[in-house]
Amino acid sequence: MEIQPYLFFDGSCDEALAFYRSKLGAEVRMLLRFKDAPAEQAGMAPPGSQNKVMHARMQIGQTTILVSDGRCGGNPHFQGMALSLTVATEEEAQRVFTGLSDGGQVQMPLAKTFFSPKFGMLTDRFGVTWMVYVGS
Numbered sequence: 359m360e361i362q363p364y365l366f367f368d369g370s371c372d373e374a375l376a377f378y379r380s381k382l383g384a385e386v387r388m389l390l391r392f393k394d395a396p397a398e399q400a401g402m403a404p405p406g407s408q409n410k411v412m413h414a415r416m417q418i419g420q421t422t423i424l425v426s427d428g429r430c431g432g433n434p435h436f437q438g439m440a441l442s443l444t445v446a447t448e449e450e451a452q453r454v455f456t457g458l459s460d461g462g463q464v465q466m467p468l469a470k471t472f473f474s475p476k477f478g479m480l481t482d483r484f485g486v487t488w489m490v491y492v493g494s
Contacts, residue, residue, distance in 0.1 A: 363441060366428035367484055371411035374425065374484050381457030382418050382443075389414040392427075404430045418443075440479070440487035448492055451476040455490045458482050
């Protein structure tokens with residue numbers, strides 16, 4: 359059994375994939391656009407969204423994250439959840455924290471805590487909350 363997060367970017371999935379590629383080294387392993395759907399399912403895409411991402415799979419380290427543009431309404435909601443990113447060194451924590459916070463908002467600056475030499479929280483430019491920390 360495996361649990362994989364599935365994030366709906368509501369129209370900005372291509373931009374998010376490029377951002378995570380540049381900031382985290384994410385690799386897109388599979389991508390289907392709404393226009394790739396069989397003809398009998400063509401009506402599932404909102405009008406004008408044929409080139410939007412219907413379903414994609416990206417790999418960040420050992421983790422698979424599934425992503426989509428969803429209904430392409432332009433208002434993604436990532437509430438009640440965060441992605442926790444564990445790294446091996448303080449330098450790596452600083453690099454990914456700085457990268458992910460580009461255009462986003464820091465909730466808790468990267469700092470020493472009782473459970474990690476570096477821990478911080480931020481919401482990236484797409485509204486996804488991240489917790490970055492150095493694992494023990």
